[in-house]
Amino acid sequence: MITKEEVLRALSYVEEPDLKKDLVTLNMIEDVTIEGNHISFSVILTTPACPLKGHIEHACRNAITHFVSPDAKVSIKMTSRMTTQKDQPLLNIHNIIVVASGKGGVGKSTVSANLAIGLALKGARVGLIDADIYGPSIPMMFGVENAQPGAVEVNGKTRMIPVEKYGVKVLSIGFFTRPGQPVPWRGPMASNALKQLFNDAEWGELDYLVVDLPPGTGDIHLTLAQTYPVAGAVIVTTPQNVALADTKKGIGMFLMNAINIPLLGIVENMSYFTPAELPDNKYYIFGQGGGKSLADEFNVPLLEQIPLVQSITEAGDEGMPVILREDSVTSKAFASLAEKVAQQVSIHNCKPTA
Numbered sequence: 001m002i003t004k005e006e007v008l009r010a011l012s013y014v015e016e017p018d019l020k021k022d023l024v025t026l027n028m029i030e031d032v033t034i035e036g037n038h039i040s041f042s043v044i045l046t047t048p049a050c051p052l053k054g055h056i057e058h059a060c061r062n063a064i065t066h067f068v069s070p071d072a073k074v075s076i077k078m079t080s081r082m083t084t085q086k087d088q089p090l091l092n093i094h095n096i097i098v099v100a101s102g103k104g105g106v107g108k109s110t111v112s113a114n115l116a117i118g119l120a121l122k123g124a125r126v127g128l129i130d131a132d133i134y135g136p137s138i139p140m141m142f143g144v145e146n147a148q149p150g151a152v153e154v155n156g157k158t159r160m161i162p163v164e165k166y167g168v169k170v171l172s173i174g175f176f177t178r179p180g181q182p183v184p185w186r187g188p189m190a191s192n193a194l195k196q197l198f199n200d201a202e203w204g205e206l207d208y209l210v211v212d213l214p215p216g217t218g219d220i221h222l223t224l225a226q227t228y229p230v231a232g233a234v235i236v237t238t239p240q241n242v243a244l245a246d247t248k249k250g251i252g253m254f255l256m257n258a259i260n261i262p263l264l265g266i267v268e269n270m271s272y273f274t275p276a277e278l279p280d281n282k283y284y285i286f287g288q289g290g291g292k293s294l295a296d297e298f299n300v301p302l303l304e305q306i307p308l309v310q311s312i313t314e315a316g317d318e319g320m321p322v323i324l325r326e327d328s329v330t331s332k333a334f335a336s337l338a339e340k341v342a343q344q345v346s347i348h349n350c351k352p353t354a
Contacts, residue, residue: 002068004032007039010067014059017052018347023060031077039064040075046350048080048207049122049342080123082207083349093127093206095231095345097264098224100254102246104135104215107269107306108236110316111337112212113141114323115234118338120167121323124207127162129197130172131224132214133190139174142166143319149175152202159202166324169204171197191223198228208345217253225259231345232264234303239268239290251298264344265303266295267337273308274329282307301344304337306330 012024023029023043032041043056050056057076064074084094099112109132116128130138139145142165149171150161162169173193203209214220224230233254237247254261268291272282285308295302306312309330315322323334 002034002037002039002072004034006068007032007034007041007064010063011041011060013067014056014063017055018343019046019350023056037069037071038073038075039068040077042077042079045078045080046083046346047342048082048124049119049339050080050346051336051339051343053078082124083346093203093209095207095349096209096211096228097232097234097341097345098211098213098230098261099234099236100213100221100250101215101236102217102248102250103243106215106236106238106243106247107312108132108215109137109141109212110312110321111234111236111267111269111306111334112210113138113316113321114334115338115341116168116208116210117166117321117323118334119208119210119342121335122338122342124342125205126167127169127171127203127206127209129194129209129211130170130174131194131197131211131220133173133193133220134214136172136174136177137316138170138172138212141316141319141321142168142170144170145174145319147175149201154202159200161202166321169206171201173197188219191219194220194223195227208342217250221253222259225254225261230261232262232348234264234267234341235294236267236269237291237294238270239284239287241287241290243286244290244294247294248297262348263298263300264341264348265301266291266298267303267306268292269306270308271305276309279329301340303340303344304333306333306337 008024011029012022014023016026028044030042057078060076061074064072082094099108101108116126120126130136144163144165147163149163151158152161162171237243270286272284274282292302312322312330323331325331
């Protein structure tokens with residue numbers, strides 16, 4: 001007769017690879033049911049985008065076979081309960097992820113768009129704010145340049161309804177200006193516009209809110225860091241030295257005591273060029289190893305190296321980000337990036353407070 005205690009004892013030998021504790025201690029096992037030699041239970045992961053889902057399920061099955069019975073019939077429901085960044089006042093938004101770069105032109109908005117869609121494709125509830133107030137490009141990348149956010153009355157106050165596409169809820173200052181219209185705002189005006197995108201929108205329940213920041217280290221960055229607790233920053237760079245130098249300045253801002261936003265890792269964009277007719281060849285046009293050296297210097301992961309291919313530009317211009325082209329090398333790289341970012345958010349959220 002198999003008992004619940006035997007099942008839990010067996011599963012206590014399965015370690016969550018990132019958190020370095022067993023599933024039972026982490027309270028990740030629920031709904032244990034035993035009927036004869038049929039065993040069923042749920043594994044509660046820390047994110048629907050967990051890259052180790054298959055590994056953990058396989059380890060659970062092996063544990064039951066080895067420590068309970070080789071004849072047991074095992075049914076496992078792999079589900080998730082989002083971890084939430086600590087002291088988050090926006091109760092319906094679990095984690096704010098900022099995507100930043102020290103300089104312009106490194107593909108930060110491309111990374112933001114594909115990251116947001118990648119998280120949504122994994123089953124997460126995702127929002128995306130285009131906080132690049134002076135050069136909003138997210139509406140074009142999503143093919144919604146002419147969209148207008150809706151409005152709803154909540155407790156006597158009018159709130160914006162984000163535009164939704166590809167499973168992502170999107171808000172951008174670009175929705176409120178004419179195409180091609182310059183936005184010559186002073187710092188306080190830009191900061192107030194950012195706060196409105198956060199506070200005056202009906203986001204609903206979100207697992208992740210991705211924020212595409214302007215390049216540099218200006219008013220928008222400081223307003224965001226000082227107003228909202230951020231789960232972590234994804235830093236985008238290209239391999240060449242001038243980009244790395246500017247990126248280090250941007251990283252330094254996040255590490256200042258007054259800001260102190262965790263670094264989730266580095267994304268090296270335009271890492272190498274691979275021509276379509278020579279898919280096995282890599283040409284390091286902008287140099288090699290810059291992203292890895294930067295990640296090592298700040299002791300953070302190199303999350304992904306994104307190749308330089310024409311399809312990325314074409315996909316953005318067509319309003320269908322490249323991650324949606326499932327057969328491409330680039331889409332696989334962005335899908336991997338989404339998993340690794342979710343993984344790092346969970347790790348940071350589960351760290352004990354000092």
